[in-house]
Amino acid sequence: MKTHAIILLAALSLSCGSRREEIIFTPGAPWPDNNGVHINAHGGGILQRGDIYYWYGEHKVAGAAGNVAREGVRCYSSRDLLHWTDEGIVLPVVKGARHSPVLEEGCIIERPKVIYNSRTKKYVMWFHYEPANHRYDCSYSGVATADSPTGRFKLLHYGRQNAGCLPLNALPLHASRVYNPEKNYPGGSLPRHPDSLNLIARDFDGGQMARDMTLFLDDDGKAYHIYSSENNSTLHVSLLDDDYTNYSGTYARLFVNRFMEAPAMFKREGRYYLIMSGCTGWAPNAGRAAVADSIWGTWEELQNPFRGEDAGVSFRSQSTFVLPVQGEETRLVYMGDRWNPKDAIDGRYIWLPVTFEGKQPVIRWMDSWTLQ
Numbered sequence: 001m002k003t004h005a006i007i008l009l010a011a012l013s014l015s016c017g018s019r020r021e022e023i024i025f026t027p028g029a030p031w032p033d034n035n036g037v038h039i040n041a042h043g044g045g046i047l048q049r050g051d052i053y054y055w056y057g058e059h060k061v062a063g064a065a066g067n068v069a070r071e072g073v074r075c076y077s078s079r080d081l082l083h084w085t086d087e088g089i090v091l092p093v094v095k096g097a098r099h100s101p102v103l104e105e106g107c108i109i110e111r112p113k114v115i116y117n118s119r120t121k122k123y124v125m126w127f128h129y130e131p132a133n134h135r136y137d138c139s140y141s142g143v144a145t146a147d148s149p150t151g152r153f154k155l156l157h158y159g160r161q162n163a164g165c166l167p168l169n170a171l172p173l174h175a176s177r178v179y180n181p182e183k184n185y186p187g188g189s190l191p192r193h194p195d196s197l198n199l200i201a202r203d204f205d206g207g208q209m210a211r212d213m214t215l216f217l218d219d220d221g222k223a224y225h226i227y228s229s230e231n232n233s234t235l236h237v238s239l240l241d242d243d244y245t246n247y248s249g250t251y252a253r254l255f256v257n258r259f260m261e262a263p264a265m266f267k268r269e270g271r272y273y274l275i276m277s278g279c280t281g282w283a284p285n286a287g288r289a290a291v292a293d294s295i296w297g298t299w300e301e302l303q304n305p306f307r308g309e310d311a312g313v314s315f316r317s318q319s320t321f322v323l324p325v326q327g328e329e330t331r332l333v334y335m336g337d338r339w340n341p342k343d344a345i346d347g348r349y350i351w352l353p354v355t356f357e358g359k360q361p362v363i364r365w366m367d368s369w370t371l372q
């Protein structure tokens with residue numbers, strides 16, 4: 001069976017004749033950590049600090065039981081993006097806590113992302129949070145901070161977003177605050193969802209929903225939370241406060257009624273990009289991409305970035321993060337999850353280079369590849 005591998009190449013260097021290591025990624029193969037155990041960091045994201053990368057993701061256990069949180073958020077560290085050291089659970093769920101309804105075993109903690117705040121010197125984690133036994137109904141965001149990248153992270157708060165605030169690009173009907181409950185539908189993956197329902201009005205007082213999410217830290221130190229809202233029908237982008245731990249109240253609606261999920265944002269040549277998926281649960285679908293000159297839009301939707309066989313199902317993956325290797329926007333790595341809801345712990349990781357045809361991001365399948 002193929003695994004992610006390292007091969008030693010004799011470097012034909014006239015000057016030193018030393019050996020050079022080549023890092024080879026093998027998308028979809030089991031990926032052992034320093035203990036030989038398949039990496040357990042699903043729906044993850046990466047934070048680079050100095051020359052160390054930290055990979056945060058959902059720890060999953062075996063079987064369908066692993067589709068909810070049994071342990072919490074796990075972290076790994078690496079200097080070369082191939083060899084990962086298990087740093088353990090950095091945000092644990094509370095086990096057997098009869099009196100604590102917060103982060104209890106069996107809750108849902110998805111798509112954790114961490115950014116560093118150089119002013120407060122805190123590592124700030126945001127994640128999609130659903131208390132146990134509420135399915136995906138609450139649509140909360142959780143926020144936790146730590147003094148070190150390997151935690152432990154302490155939960156600050158969780159809840160809905162932007163209560164009492166209208167989006168920057170509110171329509172007159174949002175300002176009218178008339179929700180049309182008779183037109184309501186229970187959510188799910190319906191591809192058509194009339195904006196006239198006015199879910200912004202429904203959630204105005206209690207706060208807007210947030211499910212699939214990512215964070216984006218811009219060059220100017222401003223940080224954003226990007227998430228599926230309005231019953232997944234519409235993506236929102238929210239500016240965070242200076243501590244990155246709360247909302248600023250400024251947000252916008254993007255891709256109205258397009259049911260975008262799994263957002264991964266990056267910047268290249270001054271433009272903002274999103275790679276996303278459609279909304280079909282654990283089953284893969286065709287990837288989506290978009291570009292904008294400003295994070296607030298106007299966003300231009302591009303073509304499916306995946307090319308070739310299985311492009312219609314994003315090579316059986318769903319986006320979670322795009323990593324600029326060593327911060328270089330010319331070396332971008334797509335990170336996706338190949339979910340396995342019947343045996344959640346065996347979800348695989350699809351990492352592939354992102355190239356460009358003009359403004360269009362392009363991801364091609366490769367059985368193996370190197371950063372060179």
Ligand code: GAL
Binds near residue numbers: 110282318
């Ligand atoms: C996916 C989503 C995952 C998880 C899953 C549950 O669409 O991207 O993070 O929420 O649905 O069915």
